Amino acid sequence: MQPIGVFGGTFDPIHNGHLRTALEVLENLSLAKVYFIPCGQSPLRSKCIATSATRLRMVQAAIASESRFVLDEREIVRNGPSYTIDTLAELRNQYKDHPICLILGMDAFLDLPKWHRWKELIELVHIVVAHRPGWSAPNEGELGSFVLEYRVQKAQELIQKSRGKVFIMPVTQLELSATQLRSGLQLGLDPTYLMPESVAAIIKETDCYTQKFLSNADE
Ligand code: ATP
Numbered sequence: 314m315q316p317i318g319v320f321g322g323t324f325d326p327i328h329n330g331h332l333r334t335a336l337e338v339l340e341n342l343s344l345a346k347v348y349f350i351p352c353g354q355s356p357l358r359s360k361c362i363a364t365s366a367t368r369l370r371m372v373q374a375a376i377a378s379e380s381r382f383v384l385d386e387r388e389i390v391r392n393g394p395s396y397t398i399d400t401l402a403e404l405r406n407q408y409k410d411h412p413i414c415l416i417l418g419m420d421a422f423l424d425l426p427k428w429h430r431w432k433e434l435i436e437l438v439h440i441v442v443a444h445r446p447g448w449s450a451p452n453e454g455e456l457g458s459f460v461l462e463y464r465v466q467k468a469q470e471l472i473q474k475s476r477g478k479v480f481i482m483p484v485t486q487l488e489l490s491a492t493q494l495r496s497g498l499q500l501g502l503d504p505t506y507l508m509p510e511s512v513a514a515i516i517k518e519t520d521c522y523t524q525k526f527l528s529n530a531d532e
Contacts, residue, residue: 316412318347325361327375328508330489334443337484338416342468348385352395363521365389374511396429401437410475413438419448439471443484498522
């Protein structure tokens, strides 16, 4: 049974760091597909800069050429804060005993103890942590114990069970962040080679990261 991947984020905007990570995890773990799930209202972060509609458009455009990447709008459609636990509970219900892998960058993983009902996530899915430049696996505190308890060394073990394992895998290091991209865009810098051209075209068309819009994003 090929596992399903789940990759959430603000995607404000989506960039090549996200796309390359998703592809390498997909190939390395032989995932059937990866769901890209842009969050609606992040409980932990300030409002997104681009509107939900624009972020959906950007993700759709970015993944259009890869048939195994799928846009999932559920967190934007759902009212209230976007809790990952709710999304995963829905997917678990849908996929029964199928392996599901929640894909997180290391920075997102290190923040996991701040997430709503974070310890329950592992009861629903596997967690795959992609190394990001400058981060290392935690070995102390609550998260260190969590890693110690659930970590497996072989990807094969993610297929044998539908949930309950943590797998830490290196991905090609692309030192990119949406924050850094937005700063560059505000200064009028060209984002070519950092994101798909189709995403850059939407940013240009909507002007969503220029100064005049930064104070009145509509979400
Ligand atoms: P921001 O700068 O606004 O925090 P971001 O670039 O980190 O944005 P998010 O949408 O918040 O992007 O991240 C979604 C997921 O992608 C998270 O799990 C994050 O760790 C991961 N991620 C982000 N950038 C990279 C990158 N360059 N390489 C690998 N994973 C990344």
